[in-house]
Amino acid sequence: MPPGNKRERRIAALLGKKIPSLLTFGNMLLGLTVLYLNIGKKDGDYLVLSCILILVAAVLDAFDGVTARLLGAESDFGKEFDSFADLISFGLAPMGVLLTVEAIAARPAILILLALYPVAGVFRLVRFNLGNSSGYFTGLPITAAGFIQACFILLVNGVDFPAQWVARSAALLTAVLSLLMVSAFRVRRPRLWQKERP
Numbered sequence: 001m002p003p004g005n006k007r008e009r010r011i012a013a014l015l016g017k018k019i020p021s022l023l024t025f026g027n028m029l030l031g032l033t034v035l036y037l038n039i040g041k042k043d044g045d046y047l048v049l050s051c052i053l054i055l056v057a058a059v060l061d062a063f064d065g066v067t068a069r070l071l072g073a074e075s076d077f078g079k080e081f082d083s084f085a086d087l088i089s090f091g092l093a094p095m096g097v098l099l100t101v102e103a104i105a106a107r108p109a110i111l112i113l114l115a116l117y118p119v120a121g122v123f124r125l126v127r128f129n130l131g132n133s134s135g136y137f138t139g140l141p142i143t144a145a146g147f148i149q150a151c152f153i154l155l156v157n158g159v160d161f162p163a164q165w166v167a168r169s170a171a172l173l174t175a176v177l178s179l180l181m182v183s184a185f186r187v188r189r190p191r192l193w194q195k196e197r198p
Contacts, residue, residue: 020067021064024061027085027089030053030054034089038099038100047153054093057090057146058150062143087118090142090147091146094117094153095117098149098170102163104166110167110170117177135188145178145180145181
């Protein structure tokens with residue numbers, strides 16, 4: 001094999017191993033964008049766009065771990081990087097969007113509950129990083145929780161629900177998702193996710 005071809009293959013392999021981190025970076029960047037769009041906002045102008053960005057971030061998160069395994073690019077750094085990105089995009093960003101919904105922001109009791117959601121997400125991520133049950137999900141993955149929150153927000157935005165119903169439903173959903181994240185129930189992972197998924 002000519003030296004040039006060997007060098008090109010080595011470079012291609014090195015670049016290929018950066019793909020999972022790029023997907024994770026994209027996930028985190030989308031989450032940060034959602035927070036930027038919604039900080040200090042009370043009119044919900046960016047509500048739909050923000051939810052779409054969270055859903056896209058979930059797609060990127062679904063593939064970063066799979067890509068890392070396929071390319072042999074798994075690492076402790078990638079695992080930690082992915083967890084930080086997930087906290088931003090699926091722990092903090094959905095709460096930032098909910099705070100722009102007037103029916104929710106006007107109720108202090110619900111705000112306290114919303115603050116507990118990312119705490120539950122942190123617990124879920126830490127347990128994942130310290131655990132070794134690669135064949136199972138233990139508790140609801142934070143990505144799934146954020147995905148569900150985004151879908152809920154799109155639903156209440158698209159239908160003219162009473163404000164009180166929106167507030168109570170958001171509180172109930174957030175409480176249930178928080179409990180599911182910290183719970184110890186186990187579900188077998190899909191084959192593509194058999195190794196790691198926060």
